[in-house]
Amino acid sequence: MTDVDVVVVGAGLSGLTAARALQQRGLRVRVFEAQDRVGGRVRSATVAGAVVDLGGTFVGPGQERILALADEVGVARHPTYDSGDNLLLWRKDRRRYRGLVPPLGVAGLLDLVRVRSALERLSRKVPVGRPGDAPDAAGLDARTLGSWLTAKRAGRGTHDLMAVVSRTSWGCEPSELSLLYALHYVAQAGGLDALLGTRGGAVEQHFVEGAHEVAVRVADALGDGTVRLGSPVLRIDRSGDGVTVSTDDGPTTARRVIVAVPPALRRRIRFAPELPSAHRRLAQRWSPGILSKVYAVYDTPFWRGDGLSGMAVSDEGPVFITFDASPRDASRGVLLGFVGGDYARDWDAVDAAERRIRALSALADLFGERALRPLGYTDHRWAEEDWLGGGPTAAPGPGASGALHARLTEPVGPIHWAGTETATRWAGHLDGAVSAGERAAREVTVALTLEAVR
């Protein structure tokens, strides 16, 4: 008899969802979490009375698994504020615009539309869940999104806007990312509008109490003693009939283990016997991007009075994209700014006071001097989190997507894999984390049932 039926490694949304599903099927589960909190890439803070999401925030239509889970545990959502004009700070010039189409001039817009449609056409040839089966997969994987943009003769404006997309979605520059990975990512989210849109897209809504509240409630419902915090899993030994999962507190035996950590973090666990070489290569090459967040909280969303939505895109940095993340009753005005890719590499390296100055100055360039005087300010650098190493998701370089992709989910004996990167829909998102946890739980349930009848 093993200590438990299943051990889950990682108490992010994916691991917690897996544990929940297994428990609901009557299995005995234990979750080990390295940090002294649950949630992983979802985390919240209270700034001048406003709850802010330091990590994953937005959800949208079609993200059925996270929406269902949030409903089950009773965490409400509200629409992302998007009335009024968006801002584009571009080549030192500040312009207002509506919707998703930035004011780039006729030639600039035509170029953007041409390159965008080419990218989406190409992405539709990549089979969801099986990027390695795309026509000329190896060729697509051998190049980067950036080199493809160059080959397409994308204009400077188009290139720079695609860099905004790349920093937001993957926390990296286009020149760092496998083209095949980018195409597959766009395909599995249902296109660029689905990925980026406030109406009908992935940025449509956010959680009233913060996304972290979903993780907290799922963890609480698992019951006392199920989640062990401050317990990094150091080693997983597998034998014919199960696994031994070791932390500093000693070994736990189980029939199966679900590893629900970002792919790169698989490397921090010592597997015995070693994982197959393709699994190891995947863990080496699927390193996370780098994306940081800043929040400035004001007594009121003052930009709304100027007819502004709070959404802005800038080519100046370090904050390159912003959203209005105010509470539903607008009792505070909350501006959320992203710092990602190369911007984050510079900005993450300076001290807290300097980061604040640079971030608030960027917000003031967009929304005026009032932005310099918030009631409260905070920022979060995900690349500094030891047990995550970055975000929002994996950003594999050339050659790491096609054949290795299948290793994301392929079990190794009693070892199963979860985490948002392993999802076939909305990978990289909260929804992917949840669906991947559910998928891994189903896999394990089937395997254990088959063992029982054998």
Ligand SMILES: Cc1cc2nc3c(=O)[nH]c(=O)nc-3n(C[C@H](O)[C@H](O)[C@H](O)COP(=O)(O)OP(=O)(O)OC[C@H]3O[C@@H](n4cnc5c(N)ncnc54)[C@H](O)[C@@H]3O)c2cc1C
């Ligand atoms: C800045 C930022 C913004 C984002 N914005 C959005 C958004 O708006 N919408 C959206 O849908 N998604 C967003 N995301 C992505 C979303 O947060 C993630 O997809 C999701 O939270 C991942 O959940 P997960 O459970 O797969 O992994 P994680 O949350 O990374 O959980 C993994 C857990 O494993 C733990 N762990 C690691 N190694 C070990 C070990 N050896 N032993 C034990 N525990 C270990 C970690 O501490 C962590 O708690 C964003 C992410 C970031 C960083």
Ligand SMILES: [Mg+2]
């Ligand atoms: Mg998890």
